[in-house]
Amino acid sequence: MKAEKGYHHVAVNVKGQGCFACHSDHAGRDFRLIDWPGGREGFDHAQTGLELEGAHAKLECRGCHKPELIRDDLRQFQSRINLTTTFLGLHETCISCHMDEHREQLGVDCAACHGQTAWKPPLTFDHARTVFPLTGKHQSVDCVKCHKPVKDSKSWDKDNRFLRFKPVAYKDCTNCHKDPHKGKLGADCKSCHATSGWLDVAIKNFDHSRTKYPLIGKHARLECEKCHKSGKKRSEVKFANCTDCHRDEHHGQFAQRADKGRCESCHTVEGFRPALYTVVEHAKSDFALTGSHLAQPCVACHQTISDAKGTEFVRFKFREHNCEACHKDIHAGQFKPKKCETCHNVESWKDLAFEHDRDSSYRLEGEHRYVKCNGCHLEDTKGGTRLRRYKPIDPSCKTCHTREGLELKVNG
Numbered sequence: 001m002k003a004e005k006g007y008h009h010v011a012v013n014v015k016g017q018g019c020f021a022c023h024s025d026h027a028g029r030d031f032r033l034i035d036w037p038g039g040r041e042g043f044d045h046a047q048t049g050l051e052l053e054g055a056h057a058k059l060e061c062r063g064c065h066k067p068e069l070i071r072d073d074l075r076q077f078q079s080r081i082n083l084t085t086t087f088l089g090l091h092e093t094c095i096s097c098h099m100d101e102h103r104e105q106l107g108v109d110c111a112a113c114h115g116q117t118a119w120k121p122p123l124t125f126d127h128a129r130t131v132f133p134l135t136g137k138h139q140s141v142d143c144v145k146c147h148k149p150v151k152d153s154k155s156w157d158k159d160n161r162f163l164r165f166k167p168v169a170y171k172d173c174t175n176c177h178k179d180p181h182k183g184k185l186g187a188d189c190k191s192c193h194a195t196s197g198w199l200d201v202a203i204k205n206f207d208h209s210r211t212k213y214p215l216i217g218k219h220a221r222l223e224c225e226k227c228h229k230s231g232k233k234r235s236e237v238k239f240a241n242c243t244d245c246h247r248d249e250h251h252g253q254f255a256q257r258a259d260k261g262r263c264e265s266c267h268t269v270e271g272f273r274p275a276l277y278t279v280v281e282h283a284k285s286d287f288a289l290t291g292s293h294l295a296q297p298c299v300a301c302h303q304t305i306s307d308a309k310g311t312e313f314v315r316f317k318f319r320e321h322n323c324e325a326c327h328k329d330i331h332a333g334q335f336k337p338k339k340c341e342t343c344h345n346v347e348s349w350k351d352l353a354f355e356h357d358r359d360s361s362y363r364l365e366g367e368h369r370y371v372k373c374n375g376c377h378l379e380d381t382k383g384g385t386r387l388r389r390y391k392p393i394d395p396s397c398k399t400c401h402t403r404e405g406l407e408l409k410v411n412g
Helices: 054-058 136-140 217-221 291-295 366-370
Strands: 149-151 161-163 304-306 312-314 379-382 385-388
């Protein structure tokens, strides 16, 4: 009454009344001195100056009014007051009844964040007002992911664990996140990544030269997605061999070489063409280039073909290295089984090593020695192919000459 607070000061039907109006004389030690208007269950707690709301309104009276919660300054009267039956002596602060789950990390005003309906989730806590405002995907992270449970040295209750809210290390991303780069890209994760998502990488700030695979040549001009499929820029990408990313354009033709057909033996990252394979290297192959072959472009011999599945590739390996592997036999087999090099050489196709008297059965004598080759060897057709007839030829005079004056049938 002197403090002007509580039920005796607030309640309309009590204020200003004499004590005897409610507390009649008792009859023996067991007499209940308190007369509850309407009974204890119908007591209007708002008349005490503290209205019960939310979960508090569902509690039994002795859920709060129990000896261990009575404030210390009233405990001195416990010899005269039965602490198990009194309804006096409670504080109105949250921590007078509830254990401080935060161990005074966030102050003592629980109502600043929590309501009376439920402890979780907090109603008004705004992380933006802290030293670490939450942005991006941090906003959807459960509190316990960052604020780990720790043990309290004081035994507040059976479970002496609580969430550490402060101090919490937050200045570096690695305070919470494991560095998948193991420090190779520096400690400032924010120079490349954003809180909107781990894969939201600021490419302009990313220095690929600090990775296991520095980008040089044409690789430096590629879009990230060309190698890092589906936008997963932190995914492991194989790079030990060119074929980890590139198709073998040679279709395994060089797999039997000592270097197993490694692309870098002939190519560079500056471009697939021109190749490093030169005439010097070709001279070490099964077919050294000599004569007119030296002046031929590669594609003259190494042409595009298709395999059984229709895959196109340039042919580099040949089963045979004879002339007919590349050149058409314009004689249509007239000189078989003799080889082209019997008469021709790689310096010039027209520079022949053929001697009519030595290499044929028909010796040229007299005026015949001055007749051009095509004077006797005329054009003919064999199997639909135009050719110059060299053999067989009837050696008799009538084959080339008419009966009248033995004149030649052809010019020359």
